[in-house]
Amino acid sequence: MNEIDWIPDAALLQRFDRPGPRYTSYPTADRFGPAYDARRHAKVLAERRLAVVKPLSLYVHLPFCNTLCYYCGCNKIITKQYSHATKYLRYLEREMDLVAGILGRRRRAEQLHWGGGTPTFLAEDELRELMGMQRARFEFAPDGEYSIEIDPRSAGAGKIAVLAEIGFNRLSMGVQDFDPDVQKAVNRIQSFEVTKTAVDAAREHRFKSVNIDLIYGLPRQTPERFAETLAKTLSLKPDRIALYNYAHLPTLFKPQRRINEAELPSPATRIELLQLAIRTLTDAGYVYIGMDHFARPDDELARAQKMGHLHRNFQGYSTRAECDLVAFGVSAISAVGATYSQNVKTLEEYYERLDRNELPVLRGVELNADDVLRRAVIQSLMCHFTLSVESIETAYLVNFREYFAEELQALREYEELGMVEIEDEWITVTPKGRLFVRAIAMVFDRYLRQGQTAARYSKVV
Numbered sequence: 001m002n003e004i005d006w007i008p009d010a011a012l013l014q015r016f017d018r019p020g021p022r023y024t025s026y027p028t029a030d031r032f033g034p035a036y037d038a039r040r041h042a043k044v045l046a047e048r049r050l051a052v053v054k055p056l057s058l059y060v061h062l063p064f065c066n067t068l069c070y071y072c073g074c075n076k077i078i079t080k081q082y083s084h085a086t087k088y089l090r091y092l093e094r095e096m097d098l099v100a101g102i103l104g105r106r107r108r109a110e111q112l113h114w115g116g117g118t119p120t121f122l123a124e125d126e127l128r129e130l131m132g133m134q135r136a137r138f139e140f141a142p143d144g145e146y147s148i149e150i151d152p153r154s155a156g157a158g159k160i161a162v163l164a165e166i167g168f169n170r171l172s173m174g175v176q177d178f179d180p181d182v183q184k185a186v187n188r189i190q191s192f193e194v195t196k197t198a199v200d201a202a203r204e205h206r207f208k209s210v211n212i213d214l215i216y217g218l219p220r221q222t223p224e225r226f227a228e229t230l231a232k233t234l235s236l237k238p239d240r241i242a243l244y245n246y247a248h249l250p251t252l253f254k255p256q257r258r259i260n261e262a263e264l265p266s267p268a269t270r271i272e273l274l275q276l277a278i279r280t281l282t283d284a285g286y287v288y289i290g291m292d293h294f295a296r297p298d299d300e301l302a303r304a305q306k307m308g309h310l311h312r313n314f315q316g317y318s319t320r321a322e323c324d325l326v327a328f329g330v331s332a333i334s335a336v337g338a339t340y341s342q343n344v345k346t347l348e349e350y351y352e353r354l355d356r357n358e359l360p361v362l363r364g365v366e367l368n369a370d371d372v373l374r375r376a377v378i379q380s381l382m383c384h385f386t387l388s389v390e391s392i393e394t395a396y397l398v399n400f401r402e403y404f405a406e407e408l409q410a411l412r413e414y415e416e417l418g419m420v421e422i423e424d425e426w427i428t429v430t431p432k433g434r435l436f437v438r439a440i441a442m443v444f445d446r447y448l449r450q451g452q453t454a455a456r457y458s459k460v461v
Helices: 011-017 039-049 083-105 124-137 157-165 180-186 194-206 223-235 252-256 267-281 300-307 347-355 369-384 389-394 405-416 431-442
Strands: 055-062 107-116 138-150 170-176 209-216 242-243 287-290 292-294 311-314 316-318 324-328 333-336 339-342 361-366 386-390 420-422 426-428
Touching: 011 267, 011 339, 039 083, 039 287, 039 333, 039 339, 039 361, 055 083, 055 124, 083 124, 083 324, 083 347, 107 124, 107 194, 138 157, 138 431, 157 194, 157 361, 194 209, 209 223, 209 267, 223 267, 242 267, 267 287, 287 300, 287 431, 292 300, 311 369, 369 386, 369 389, 369 431, 386 389, 405 420, 426 431
Parallel strands: 055 107, 055 324, 107 138, 138 170, 170 209, 209 242
Antiparallel strands: 242 292, 287 292, 311 316, 324 333, 333 339, 339 361, 386 426, 420 426
């Protein structure tokens, strides 16, 4: 079953109004450590070259933005100096040479994603240049998924034409809210007309999928205003909509200190905004994929979930579970085999490492057998809302009920609330529990169960 047919009531939403991981990885990125370094990562890549060759999913982090959005928690660099991108591209090329030299050139890439920051900060010739760098080192599959995050304010019709020309076939664009007063409060002024121009250009150039990002819980939002934003968004007919909960963490993200906390919606209003959005989007025919993603029934994400092929990685939901994720740029995170690694977070460190001809790895983790098992359990719940006990036992040679005895006991709370069904061979997240799947997955997180803090995470709903 793919549709949400139950809108959570306020009491249940308040009960689970607590922080938790988004599970773009398990273990989560805050568990990475310095013991996994550049030398170890080079060895992992070299071993991967000799193993059964898996296709690649490539990611490039482009950190530059020319304006500061106050809500943003991304690793970004605010600058009007467009020459910074020229130097950054030279070092990206060095990193690609290092990685391709170890992993093997002309490896097949079936996915590509450019994120940021604002990838469309780059000029048109720089976009062509960066894509050329990657195509020179990797073999792009003709039927691959090639996506980019754009800011419609820096991606007019001409730049979108260039993106299509160089091979992108999916776009994701930030909107957050169309209301001018809300936009002013978060310092992101972006008219509906500018956004529509970008969507129309994407349609004209036959992009397969257009995603729009929205955020609920921003300052000055009201149900009435957000209803108008939802209506305008639906009028653009996006293939996917990502609906994020604003996580106000000013101690972690300095730009958020510019937000007037007195203007943030009350907990009750935030719940009302969420209920309104779910009802509006599902009534319009969108399928609730999970977490904060909605898609049209014919979209590839919805089809992948229906076929049992949906996957979750650092870009969110994905359709290519079999790929190794190889990432480039500051703070970028790779997932190769049973390892995760993250690059250094500042340009100075990034350039310094590459000047020494070293991979710019800051930290990472090698998964042990327990991590791999729990990752499979959490992935299944997050992507498909079901878990086959037999498949886990067969794949990982465990007695599920003995291995997860404490976790099954903890799940009883959710079972009593009608959020999960626990049977001999299946654990199923019910429609009532799907919005809370992060909380349900947390039951299987060994690090959280050992008492390690969840305070740094965003709210579950």
